[in-house]
Amino acid sequence: MTRCVALLSGGLDSMLAIRIMQEQGIEVEALNFKTMFTCCQDTSAQAARALGTNITVIGQEDDYLDLVRSPQYGYGKGANPCVDCRIYMFERAYKFMEAVDAQFIISGEVVGQRPMSQKRRDLNIISTNSGLEDLLLRPLSAKLLEPTKPEREGLVDREKLYDFEGRSRKGLIQLARDFGFTEEMIPTPSTGCALTEPEFGNKVHDLIQIQVDDTRWDYEALNVGRHFRFNEATKVILGRDQKENTQLEYMHRMEDATSTSFLEPISFKGPSALITGPSTDDALEYAAGLIYRYGRSLEGEGNIVQVVQDSGEFNLTAHPTERSANDKTIAGVNLRLAR
Ligand code: SF4
The missing domain is CATH 3.10.310 (Diaminopimelate Epimerase; Chain A, domain 1)
Structure with a gap:
């Protein structure tokens, strides 16, 4: 049985990535990563229920604050160190993948969707620095990226993956409808992370600098x-x-x-x-x-x-x-x- 781990935030992109795998008969273990800055609403659990997957929630450790204090790849508009944060999450997801005997990891990242962490260069940095390399598959943009190991080895049919790019949600929403998602299953876009909010970001920068x-x-x-x-x-x-x-x-x-x-x-x-x-x-x-x-x-x-x-x-x-x-x-x- 082919099994993958999916990083599930509860947003539409990660839900679609999971459904694309399920359509290919691949078993998905969802993993939700919580930090002290992410919102407490249980959207990821609701999404997992709607998709019929198991979900495991893991929290940050104290070393997460080190990357908030001095991220190697800088901040977004607030105090969000998204590239470093994604690397941190995927390093932990890698360990989880081995623990649950899965073969690879998927995420709902879309090329060019988020200026801070989803430029092609950033996606490569995240794959490499997390140690996952080509074990990290982005089903929504896979056709724009080099084939990953599960695609090359035939665990995943590359032909049934997608080539989404940019910020528009239109195509993603259409895909959700094609998959039979109800309107209630389609969440409104939100990072759910206080670090991205400018006002909260100011408080973080004040703390770090002073x-x-x-x-x-x-x-x-x-x-x-x-x-x-x-x-x-x-x-x-x-x-x-x-x-x-x-x-x-x-x-x-x-x-x-x-x-x-x-x-x-x-x-x-x-x-x-x-x-x-x-x-x-x-x-x-x-x-x-x-x-x-x-x-x-x-x-x-x-x-x-x-x-x-x-x-x-x-x-x-x-x-x-x-x-x-x-x-x-x-x-x-x-x-x-x-x-
Ligand atoms: S928005 Fe927040 S939780 Fe998401 S990657 Fe950026 S820093 Fe991490």
């Missing part, structure tokens, strides 16, 4: 809240809703947390905040100022923010003054430490 001793916790914290850089060593993270306020409190209690203070308003409505880096008085004042700036009350005395640190708890009391229209951060709030 905070040289960053940790896994710092990257996980990028998924939560608004981030304000106070100085090179210190950042304030502000919750955007109640869920994020709770998440920040939880994250502050984690063993590997780099946050030094958790702040929350206790006499008015407003966001919670974390300080990462040293909680100097200036940093506390800045963080509390942000809470007032984004909170619901700036009137009167008694605006109290509680500060929780490893060494104990204390309160900051704010005495608001005139806000400057241009001041988007401290909002003209004078603070008095009240411990």
Whole structure:
């Protein structure tokens, strides 16, 4: 029995690649790769169910962050190191292929579809540097590429593969319909990866460039809240809703947390905040100022923010003054430490 491993993201391209193999009677073991930056929606499991394949989900290891910090092949528009990331994924897929006794690997990559990782040159780099070489078959664009080993050895009929190229989805959608995919089975295009989003990418670049001793916790914290850089060593993270306020409190209690203070308003409505880096008085004042700036009350005395640190708890009391229209951060709030 011919068996291959398919990298299944849950997107249309990888679903089609699987179906092309199934049409040739080839058994497919799907593999989904999750990173701390990929979306939690279970689209890959739904896709596997719809296609009738087994699916195994593997996660990143800590060394994944090394390639995010300094990718050999650079970033896309955000902080997405797609070529390095694909190499990383395929190296793991190679081990999985051997473990499940499969003969080759397929992916839904289409020549020229994504500027960052699907140019011909990038596809070659990914095949070579992952160690897979010609064990990596791209069924959607195979006719534009050199025949791979499974094609040469007759495990796969090259005549029944495709020559898709470029960004248009029209032909791919038609192929999906020809294969009998229902409209619900055709997902809307999305990388599902926060690293590709410019705003999130800025937060990652800020961390990489300014905070040289960053940790896994710092990257996980990028998924939560608004981030304000106070100085090179210190950042304030502000919750955007109640869920994020709770998440920040939880994250502050984690063993590997780099946050030094958790702040929350206790006499008015407003966001919670974390300080990462040293909680100097200036940093506390800045963080509390942000809470007032984004909170619901700036009137009167008694605006109290509680500060929780490893060494104990204390309160900051704010005495608001005139806000400057241009001041988007401290909002003209004078603070008095009240411990
Ligand atoms: S979009 Fe994200 S998960 Fe996908 S290859 Fe690029 S960095 Fe990796």
